[in-house]
Amino acid sequence: MGGQACILYGGSEFSRDIDFSIGIDTKNISAIKKALKCLKAETIFVPPLGKQVLRRGHACHFRCNAEGVEGLRIDMMAKMRGCSDFEQLWERRSIVKLPEIGEMGILSLPDLIQAKKTQREKDWPMIRRLIETDVTQGYRKAGKEKIIFWLMECRTPVLLMEIARKNAALCKNLIPTRSLLKAVLNQNVEEIESLLIQEESAERKKDREYWLPLKKELEQWRLGRKS
Secondary structure: OOHHHHHHOOOOOOOOEEEEEOOOOHHHHHHHHHHHHHOOOEEEOOOOOOHHHHHHOOEEEEEOOOOOOOOOEEEEEOOOOOOOOHHHHHHOOEEEEEOOOEEEEEOOHHHHHHHOOOOOOOHHHHHHHHHHHHHHHHOOOOOHHHHHHHHHHOOOHHHHHHHHHHOHHHHHHHOOOOOOHHHHHOOOHHHHHHHHHHHHHHHHHHHHHHHHHHHHHHHHHHHHHHO
């Protein structure tokens, strides 16, 4: 769901770890623990892997020590701010085929974009690149659903204006949901850039507020482990 997914969608070139969105039923947790054992993965940081901490929204972190994957970091989450539950994410997943691995499910692009709306500086340029790549690769054959997705999520003013120019009626209908589209229709680049900054700031604030109680829990766990 993280850097590796961004690579597969053409938005990134390198990632040092693998991020997973996981289901937290007992059977799946058991299978995950077996896989981690095969990878000789050790828990790093806190909290330890468990249904309750995952259900709360925490991430669980591991470092692999098995031959061939030494030092590989694995991060797992079952709940992400603003995203649907795992079952819905799984239903909407994209399937990719990788050499020597076979088929693999990754977050759908809309879900990946939502998951990337964090307080981290690096995630916002990534969102922009992911959408730009998607538009470049699929513009000629894009249907209504895809165009709506671009109008709602694109963060490149020139690209937004071009899409809106060719889909003016659709863009106008979306203004109540994304107000900056009014500036897009008016071809006002300066205003669009200002409103994009406001959008980003609002999402960053939501993410900080979401993580505040979780960070307090993490600090309590750290203190408990030190005592």
